[in-house]
Amino acid sequence: xxxxxxxxxxxxxxxxxxxxxxxxxxxxxxxxxxxxxxxxxxxxxxxxxxxxxxxxxxxxxxxxxxxxxxxxxxxxxxxxxxxxxxxxxxxxxxxxxxxxxxxxxxxxxxxxxxxxxxxxxxxxxxxxxxxxxxxxxxxxxxxxxxxxxxxxxxxxxxxxxxxxxxxxxxxxxxxxxxxxxxxxxxxxxxxxxxxxxxxxxxxxxxxxxxxxxxxxxxxxx
Amino acid sequence: xxxxxxxxxxxxxxxxxxxxxxxxxxxxxxxxxxxxxxxxxxxxxxxxxxxxxxxxxxxxxxxxxxxxxxxxxxxxxxxxxxxxxxxxxxxxxxxxxxxxxxxxxxxxx
Numbered sequence: 192x193x194x195x196x197x198x199x200x201x202x203x204x205x206x207x208x209x210x211x212x213x214x215x216x217x218x219x220x221x222x223x224x225x226x227x228x229x230x231x232x233x234x235x236x237x238x239x240x241x242x243x244x245x246x247x248x249x250x251x252x253x254x255x256x257x258x259x260x261x262x263x264x265x266x267x268x269x270x271x272x273x274x275x276x277x278x279x280x281x282x283x284x285x286x287x288x289x290x291x292x293x294x295x296x297x298x299x300x301x302x303x304x305x306x307x308x309x310x311x312x313x314x315x316x317x318x319x320x321x322x323x324x325x326x327x328x329x330x331x332x333x334x335x336x337x338x339x340x341x342x343x344x345x346x347x348x349x350x351x352x353x354x355x356x357x358x359x360x361x362x363x364x365x366x367x368x369x370x371x372x373x374x375x376x377x378x379x380x381x382x383x384x385x386x387x388x389x390x391x392x393x394x395x396x397x398x399x400x401x402x403x404x405x406x407x408x409x410x411x412x
Numbered sequence: 413x414x415x416x417x418x419x420x421x422x423x424x425x426x427x428x429x430x431x432x433x434x435x436x437x438x439x440x441x442x443x444x445x446x447x448x449x450x451x452x453x454x455x456x457x458x459x460x461x462x463x464x465x466x467x468x469x470x471x472x473x474x475x476x477x478x479x480x481x482x483x484x485x486x487x488x489x490x491x492x493x494x495x496x497x498x499x500x501x502x503x504x505x506x507x508x509x510x511x512x513x514x515x516x517x518x519x520x521x
Contacts, residue, residue: 236425237429262425292434355487361458362491364458373462381463
Protein backbone atom coordinates (compact mmCIF):
# COMPACT_ATOMS: atom_id res chain seq x y z
CA UNK A 192 0.00 0.00 0.00
CA UNK A 193 1.36 3.37 -1.06
CA UNK A 194 0.34 5.29 2.06
CA UNK A 195 1.88 2.71 4.36
CA UNK A 196 5.13 2.66 2.37
CA UNK A 197 5.27 6.47 2.46
CA UNK A 198 4.52 6.51 6.18
CA UNK A 199 7.35 4.08 6.91
CA UNK A 200 9.81 6.21 4.94
CA UNK A 201 8.80 9.32 6.89
CA UNK A 202 9.07 7.88 10.42
CA UNK A 203 12.63 9.20 10.96
CA UNK A 204 11.45 12.65 9.85
CA UNK A 205 8.64 12.41 12.40
CA UNK A 206 11.24 11.91 15.14
CA UNK A 207 13.04 15.01 13.91
CA UNK A 208 10.08 17.26 13.11
CA UNK A 209 7.84 16.60 16.11
CA UNK A 210 10.44 17.52 18.76
CA UNK A 211 11.75 20.46 16.71
CA UNK A 212 8.16 21.61 16.13
CA UNK A 213 7.45 21.30 19.86
CA UNK A 214 10.54 23.39 20.62
CA UNK A 215 9.51 26.05 18.09
CA UNK A 216 5.90 26.29 19.32
CA UNK A 217 7.16 26.44 22.88
CA UNK A 218 9.69 29.21 22.22
CA UNK A 219 7.27 31.40 20.25
CA UNK A 220 4.57 31.22 22.91
CA UNK A 221 7.19 31.85 25.63
CA UNK A 222 8.15 35.00 23.69
CA UNK A 223 4.60 36.19 24.28
CA UNK A 224 2.89 35.34 21.03
CA UNK A 225 -0.43 33.56 20.76
CA UNK A 226 -0.25 29.85 19.84
CA UNK A 227 -2.25 30.63 16.72
CA UNK A 228 0.79 32.40 15.21
CA UNK A 229 2.93 29.32 15.76
CA UNK A 230 0.44 27.17 13.86
CA UNK A 231 0.02 29.74 11.08
CA UNK A 232 3.80 29.89 10.61
CA UNK A 233 4.22 26.12 10.49
CA UNK A 234 1.43 25.86 7.93
CA UNK A 235 2.41 28.69 5.54
CA UNK A 236 6.18 29.14 6.09
CA UNK A 237 7.12 25.52 6.86
CA UNK A 238 10.85 26.07 7.25
CA UNK A 239 12.47 25.26 10.58
CA UNK A 240 15.52 27.51 10.36
CA UNK A 241 13.45 30.47 9.12
CA UNK A 242 10.82 30.06 11.82
CA UNK A 243 13.38 29.92 14.63
CA UNK A 244 15.00 33.01 13.18
CA UNK A 245 11.59 34.70 12.96
CA UNK A 246 11.25 34.58 16.75
CA UNK A 247 14.29 36.87 16.93
CA UNK A 248 12.83 39.09 14.22
CA UNK A 249 9.62 39.54 16.21
CA UNK A 250 11.39 40.20 19.50
CA UNK A 251 13.84 42.69 17.94
CA UNK A 252 11.26 44.49 15.77
CA UNK A 253 13.23 43.70 12.61
CA UNK A 254 12.57 45.77 9.47
CA UNK A 255 10.70 44.08 6.62
CA UNK A 256 13.72 44.51 4.31
CA UNK A 257 15.96 42.72 6.79
CA UNK A 258 13.42 39.92 7.15
CA UNK A 259 13.07 39.60 3.37
CA UNK A 260 16.80 39.51 2.57
CA UNK A 261 17.70 37.10 5.38
CA UNK A 262 14.84 34.76 4.48
CA UNK A 263 15.91 34.78 0.83
CA UNK A 264 19.57 33.99 1.61
CA UNK A 265 18.72 31.36 4.17
CA UNK A 266 16.40 29.54 1.76
CA UNK A 267 18.14 29.98 -1.58
CA UNK A 268 19.27 26.36 -1.30
CA UNK A 269 15.70 25.30 -2.11
CA UNK A 270 16.29 26.49 -5.67
CA UNK A 271 19.07 23.91 -5.93
CA UNK A 272 16.78 21.26 -4.52
CA UNK A 273 14.14 22.03 -7.12
CA UNK A 274 16.73 21.97 -9.88
CA UNK A 275 17.40 18.30 -9.22
CA UNK A 276 13.71 17.43 -8.97
CA UNK A 277 12.36 18.86 -12.22
CA UNK A 278 12.36 15.45 -13.88
CA UNK A 279 11.11 13.55 -10.83
CA UNK A 280 8.16 15.93 -10.41
CA UNK A 281 7.11 15.85 -14.07
CA UNK A 282 3.74 14.16 -14.51
CA UNK A 283 2.58 14.90 -10.97
CA UNK A 284 0.19 17.52 -12.38
CA UNK A 285 -2.47 18.28 -9.79
CA UNK A 286 -0.33 17.89 -6.67
CA UNK A 287 2.80 19.49 -8.16
CA UNK A 288 2.12 22.96 -6.67
CA UNK A 289 1.86 21.39 -3.21
CA UNK A 290 4.98 19.23 -3.74
CA UNK A 291 6.92 22.37 -4.66
CA UNK A 292 5.53 24.36 -1.72
CA UNK A 293 6.29 21.57 0.78
CA UNK A 294 9.87 20.94 -0.41
CA UNK A 295 11.90 21.03 2.82
CA UNK A 296 15.43 19.66 3.37
CA UNK A 297 14.10 16.41 4.78
CA UNK A 298 11.36 15.90 2.19
CA UNK A 299 13.92 16.54 -0.53
CA UNK A 300 16.28 14.05 1.10
CA UNK A 301 13.59 11.35 1.19
CA UNK A 302 12.38 11.95 -2.35
CA UNK A 303 15.86 11.89 -3.85
CA UNK A 304 16.77 8.76 -1.86
CA UNK A 305 13.79 6.87 -3.24
CA UNK A 306 14.15 4.98 -6.48
CA UNK A 307 11.64 6.27 -8.98
CA UNK A 308 8.35 4.41 -8.43
CA UNK A 309 5.97 3.72 -11.32
CA UNK A 310 4.41 6.82 -12.83
CA UNK A 311 0.90 6.08 -11.52
CA UNK A 312 1.91 5.53 -7.91
CA UNK A 313 4.69 8.16 -8.01
CA UNK A 314 2.32 11.11 -7.67
CA UNK A 315 0.57 9.70 -4.61
CA UNK A 316 3.82 8.46 -3.06
CA UNK A 317 5.50 11.87 -3.24
CA UNK A 318 2.30 13.58 -2.11
CA UNK A 319 1.93 11.39 1.00
CA UNK A 320 5.57 11.87 1.93
CA UNK A 321 5.27 15.67 1.59
CA UNK A 322 1.95 15.85 3.41
CA UNK A 323 2.99 13.57 6.29
CA UNK A 324 6.18 15.56 6.90
CA UNK A 325 4.17 18.80 6.87
CA UNK A 326 1.68 17.29 9.34
CA UNK A 327 4.50 16.18 11.70
CA UNK A 328 5.82 19.74 11.74
CA UNK A 329 2.39 21.31 12.36
CA UNK A 330 1.48 18.69 14.99
CA UNK A 331 4.76 19.25 16.86
CA UNK A 332 4.19 23.00 16.72
CA UNK A 333 0.66 22.64 18.11
CA UNK A 334 1.84 20.47 21.01
CA UNK A 335 4.71 22.86 21.80
CA UNK A 336 2.59 25.98 21.53
CA UNK A 337 -0.04 24.57 23.89
CA UNK A 338 2.64 23.30 26.31
CA UNK A 339 4.32 26.69 26.12
CA UNK A 340 1.33 28.32 27.76
CA UNK A 341 1.33 25.80 30.62
CA UNK A 342 4.61 23.93 31.25
CA UNK A 343 8.36 24.05 30.92
CA UNK A 344 9.74 20.98 29.12
CA UNK A 345 13.22 19.55 28.60
CA UNK A 346 13.78 17.79 25.26
CA UNK A 347 17.55 17.94 25.29
CA UNK A 348 19.31 15.91 22.62
CA UNK A 349 16.26 14.63 20.76
CA UNK A 350 17.02 16.90 17.79
CA UNK A 351 20.03 14.67 17.05
CA UNK A 352 17.56 12.44 15.19
CA UNK A 353 17.79 14.94 12.31
CA UNK A 354 21.59 14.70 12.18
CA UNK A 355 21.32 10.92 12.24
CA UNK A 356 18.74 11.03 9.44
CA UNK A 357 21.09 13.06 7.22
CA UNK A 358 23.94 10.63 7.98
CA UNK A 359 21.81 7.66 6.90
CA UNK A 360 20.63 9.49 3.78
CA UNK A 361 24.22 10.40 2.88
CA UNK A 362 25.12 6.69 3.02
CA UNK A 363 22.12 5.91 0.80
CA UNK A 364 23.23 8.61 -1.64
CA UNK A 365 26.66 7.03 -1.79
CA UNK A 366 25.19 3.61 -2.56
CA UNK A 367 23.22 5.20 -5.40
CA UNK A 368 25.91 7.32 -7.07
CA UNK A 369 28.92 5.05 -6.29
CA UNK A 370 31.29 8.02 -6.44
CA UNK A 371 33.14 9.77 -3.64
CA UNK A 372 33.62 12.99 -5.62
CA UNK A 373 30.58 14.91 -4.26
CA UNK A 374 31.42 13.76 -0.72
CA UNK A 375 35.04 14.89 -0.88
CA UNK A 376 33.92 18.27 -2.23
CA UNK A 377 31.20 18.45 0.45
CA UNK A 378 33.61 17.64 3.27
CA UNK A 379 36.10 20.22 2.00
CA UNK A 380 33.74 23.18 1.47
CA UNK A 381 31.64 22.20 4.49
CA UNK A 382 34.56 22.30 6.90
CA UNK A 383 36.01 25.47 5.36
CA UNK A 384 32.61 27.20 5.63
CA UNK A 385 32.05 25.93 9.20
CA UNK A 386 35.30 27.60 10.19
CA UNK A 387 35.05 30.85 8.24
CA UNK A 388 31.35 31.59 7.62
CA UNK A 389 28.71 32.66 10.15
CA UNK A 390 26.51 29.63 10.99
CA UNK A 391 23.46 31.34 9.48
CA UNK A 392 25.03 31.46 6.00
CA UNK A 393 27.15 28.32 6.27
CA UNK A 394 24.69 26.13 4.38
CA UNK A 395 24.12 28.60 1.54
CA UNK A 396 27.82 29.44 1.18
CA UNK A 397 28.90 25.81 1.19
CA UNK A 398 26.22 24.76 -1.31
CA UNK A 399 27.15 27.57 -3.70
CA UNK A 400 30.89 26.92 -3.50
CA UNK A 401 30.41 23.14 -3.59
CA UNK A 402 28.27 23.41 -6.71
CA UNK A 403 30.85 25.66 -8.33
CA UNK A 404 33.60 23.12 -7.64
CA UNK A 405 31.38 20.32 -9.00
CA UNK A 406 30.98 22.30 -12.22
CA UNK A 407 34.72 22.98 -12.48
CA UNK A 408 35.49 19.27 -12.06
CA UNK A 409 32.83 18.11 -14.49
CA UNK A 410 35.04 16.75 -17.26
CA UNK A 411 37.66 15.09 -15.09
CA UNK A 412 36.51 11.95 -13.38
CA UNK B 413 6.41 43.60 17.30
CA UNK B 414 2.67 44.27 16.98
CA UNK B 415 0.29 41.53 15.88
CA UNK B 416 -0.34 43.18 12.51
CA UNK B 417 3.41 43.47 11.80
CA UNK B 418 3.83 39.84 12.80
CA UNK B 419 1.12 38.78 10.32
CA UNK B 420 2.74 40.83 7.53
CA UNK B 421 6.17 39.36 8.35
CA UNK B 422 4.82 35.80 8.37
CA UNK B 423 3.30 36.13 4.91
CA UNK B 424 6.37 37.93 3.58
CA UNK B 425 8.58 35.03 4.72
CA UNK B 426 6.11 32.49 3.33
CA UNK B 427 6.09 34.28 -0.04
CA UNK B 428 9.89 34.46 -0.31
CA UNK B 429 10.34 30.81 0.62
CA UNK B 430 7.70 29.77 -1.92
CA UNK B 431 9.61 31.85 -4.49
CA UNK B 432 12.88 30.01 -3.79
CA UNK B 433 11.08 26.68 -4.09
CA UNK B 434 9.18 27.47 -7.29
CA UNK B 435 11.94 29.30 -9.24
CA UNK B 436 13.69 26.34 -10.96
CA UNK B 437 10.33 24.87 -12.00
CA UNK B 438 9.28 28.17 -13.62
CA UNK B 439 12.59 28.61 -15.45
CA UNK B 440 12.95 25.10 -16.87
CA UNK B 441 9.34 24.00 -17.31
CA UNK B 442 9.20 23.46 -21.04
CA UNK B 443 12.82 22.98 -22.01
CA UNK B 444 14.70 19.70 -22.08
CA UNK B 445 17.15 19.56 -19.19
CA UNK B 446 20.65 20.46 -20.48
CA UNK B 447 23.49 17.94 -19.90
CA UNK B 448 25.15 20.14 -17.30
CA UNK B 449 21.96 20.26 -15.24
CA UNK B 450 21.52 16.49 -15.28
CA UNK B 451 25.12 16.23 -14.06
CA UNK B 452 24.20 18.57 -11.20
CA UNK B 453 20.98 16.65 -10.60
CA UNK B 454 23.03 13.51 -9.93
CA UNK B 455 25.78 15.15 -7.89
CA UNK B 456 24.01 17.83 -5.86
CA UNK B 457 21.94 15.49 -3.62
CA UNK B 458 24.99 13.66 -2.17
CA UNK B 459 26.82 16.99 -1.81
CA UNK B 460 23.91 18.63 0.03
CA UNK B 461 23.34 15.59 2.25
CA UNK B 462 26.88 15.74 3.54
CA UNK B 463 26.62 19.52 3.98
CA UNK B 464 23.38 19.09 5.99
CA UNK B 465 25.24 16.72 8.32
CA UNK B 466 27.99 19.32 8.80
CA UNK B 467 25.35 22.06 9.16
CA UNK B 468 23.76 20.08 12.01
CA UNK B 469 27.16 20.16 13.73
CA UNK B 470 27.56 23.93 13.47
CA UNK B 471 26.93 24.57 17.18
CA UNK B 472 29.53 22.02 18.32
CA UNK B 473 32.40 23.56 20.30
CA UNK B 474 35.45 21.83 18.81
CA UNK B 475 38.02 23.66 20.91
CA UNK B 476 36.67 22.91 24.38
CA UNK B 477 35.74 19.67 26.17
CA UNK B 478 34.32 17.30 25.05
CA UNK B 479 35.68 18.47 21.65
CA UNK B 480 32.77 17.09 19.63
CA UNK B 481 33.41 13.53 20.79
CA UNK B 482 29.76 13.10 21.75
CA UNK B 483 28.58 14.05 18.25
CA UNK B 484 31.24 11.90 16.57
CA UNK B 485 30.50 8.95 18.84
CA UNK B 486 26.77 9.18 18.14
CA UNK B 487 27.37 9.52 14.39
CA UNK B 488 29.66 6.48 14.51
CA UNK B 489 26.85 4.53 16.18
CA UNK B 490 24.45 5.64 13.42
CA UNK B 491 26.88 4.57 10.66
CA UNK B 492 27.82 1.24 12.24
CA UNK B 493 24.25 0.23 13.04
CA UNK B 494 23.09 1.25 9.57
CA UNK B 495 25.85 -0.67 7.75
CA UNK B 496 25.32 -3.64 10.04
CA UNK B 497 21.50 -3.92 10.12
CA UNK B 498 20.60 -1.84 7.06
CA UNK B 499 17.68 -0.41 9.00
CA UNK B 500 17.41 3.40 8.93
CA UNK B 501 15.01 3.77 11.84
CA UNK B 502 16.97 1.43 14.13
CA UNK B 503 20.19 3.26 13.34
CA UNK B 504 18.65 6.72 13.95
CA UNK B 505 17.02 5.65 17.21
CA UNK B 506 20.20 4.05 18.59
CA UNK B 507 22.36 7.03 17.58
CA UNK B 508 19.92 9.49 19.14
CA UNK B 509 19.63 7.40 22.30
CA UNK B 510 23.42 7.33 22.69
CA UNK B 511 23.57 11.10 22.06
CA UNK B 512 20.81 11.91 24.57
CA UNK B 513 22.40 9.61 27.16
CA UNK B 514 25.85 11.21 26.80
CA UNK B 515 24.52 14.79 26.73
CA UNK B 516 22.46 14.28 29.87
CA UNK B 517 25.24 12.42 31.70
CA UNK B 518 27.65 15.28 30.99
CA UNK B 519 25.11 17.90 32.00
CA UNK B 520 24.71 16.24 35.38
CA UNK B 521 28.45 16.03 36.18
